[in-house]
Amino acid sequence: MQENKPLLIVGLGNPGAEYAVTRHNVGFMAVDAIAGAGALWKHEKNALTTRVDVAGRVAILAKPQTFMNDSGRAVLALMTFYKIPLENLIVIHDDMDLPNGKLREKTGGGSAGHNGIKSIDAAVGREYRRIRVGIGHPRDFENPMDPADWVLGKFSPAQLGEIKTAIEEIKI
Secondary structure, three states, X not given: OXXXXXXXXXXXXOOXXXXXXXXXXXXXXXXXXXXOXXXXXXEEOOEEEEEEEEOOEEEEEEEEOOOHHHHHHHHHHHHHHHOOOHHHEEEEEEEOOOOXXXXXXXXXXXXXXXXXXXXXXXXXXXXOEEEEEXXXXXXXXXXXXXXXXXXXXXXXXXXXXXXXXHHHOOOO
């Protein structure tokens, strides 16, 4: 990580009130929590951004407004504009392969079928830090559903509580 450059912390999600508390918007929820209630967001480079201090470092928090499948376009534009090296990029996103509310972190690797990650990988490369927030898989429930419907579905109150707890545990 280049200490003299800011961090770019990107939360993945979809813009619009109808997606606000859906499973696919866990990344947006996480950067909102990191930013805090008084954050001032501005629209730039196809994203909503704000600046915060994270452990004494400048961090640019971003919520791409390009919809999930085109997240890479906004991430590339922000990285280029702010001259962010790939090792200073952190992406927070939902992961169906993890139980609801579980966190995992890795650098690099494949997309595991996540379209937002595929888009970012294609735009900037794969060697960035990923914080994966588990949302469970629809096959693990009594009434399985299509994964696309699952990620765009809303959390139950209990599931949302687990997600909020997980987000509080994220370490940047």
